[in-house]
Amino acid sequence: MSLFAEIKGIKYTPCLCRELRSYKIGELGNAINRDSSFLLEINKSNKIALSWWVSAKRTRSYPYARVYDTLDFSGKKITIIPIFKDEGKDGDRDFLQWDTISLMSLLGVYVIIGYYIGAEKSKRYTHKITHQKFDIDFIKEKIKDILNYKSDALHWNLEQIENIADIGGIAIKHYSAISKRTSVEMHSVNSAKKRITNLRKSREEFMNLSRELAEKAQKREEHTIQPKENISGTKGSITIKNYLGGLYYFTVDEIEILGKDIHLIEAKHSRGQLPSLEDIKDGLIKMILFTNLETVIVNNKNYNPIAILKLTVENNFDRKNLSEGQSNTLELLKKEAQTNGFEIRLS
Secondary structure, three states, X not given: OEEEEEEOOOOOOOOOOOOOOEEEHHHHHHHHHHOOEEEEEEEOOEEEEEEEOOOOOOOOOOHHHHHHOOOOOOOOEEEEEEOEEEOOOOOOEEEOOHHHHHHHHHOOEEEEEEOXXXXXXXXXXXXXXXXXXXXXXXXXXXXHHHHHOOOOHHHHHHHHHHHHHHHHHHHHHHHHHHHHHHOOOOOOHHHHHXXXXXXXXXXHHHHHHHHHHHHHHHHHHHOOOOOOOOOOOEEEEEEEEEOOOOEEEEEEEEEEEEOOEEEEEEEEEEOOOOOOHHHHHHHHHHHHHHOOXXXXXXXXXXXXXXXXXXXXXOOOOOHHHOOHXXXXXXXXXXXXXXXXXXXXXXX
């Protein structure tokens, strides 16, 4: 099933954000080593909320959960995403896509497109590296630029695309140096250069290339049931248009049409008593989108969207078996649902 919807803006109050530790700007490298999300003190009167992605791919290391934890901060929110991450010939290589930047723009999060400059050879795999390190000095400079930037996250993020080719070239050089230093064979440099060359042409070329890849990934996911999903309804896709005409492609785990209402269901499954907090936060990013949609269109018919977060467990759910932490999570989740107008299904 294919859906189309529009979104004019985001209004949402998160309740499950964890308390973020605070670091001084000079401790940035240590902060990234210790925390996936944190507050960064620039000076006595200025702080930002910062998160970072291990990989450019959205399905690795719960990057949405990392971003989610910064969303209740009243100041500027920044996330660091590597333009691409190469784990070596025996590992994966993931490239940044425009749709990721677009989603961050919708959430009001400023993106720093970073790159890795250091790594260690894996002890388990001959052609794989691990413990990759960002260029901290570069990130500090970008943070200063954002603090002096007078426009919103959307315009900042659009401007960053203009420098995407230069950043990609720097990343390639550093991976070549890492390869020599660790004696680890990386993925093809020529194929990486081709991707960077495509991005170099223009911002529109980058957007079109990434949208094409995102649409292909969306179509693949439409026919795939993930291990952490317990699906009983119709899986489908939704194309969301924002007020500037940008298009965002997402999958919907389950779709139900009941009269004039259409249920947009994000499903999270667990073999334990409750899906992990990271899984739940990952699902809440979809709730932020789905609760802010205007009329949803299916086959030229308008429907009223109802966002639903579905949490399922392997065996029968019994609240008595929840830990104190899980019980607190569930109560805060219910509060978030009531505050923002989405439903929870738990079974």
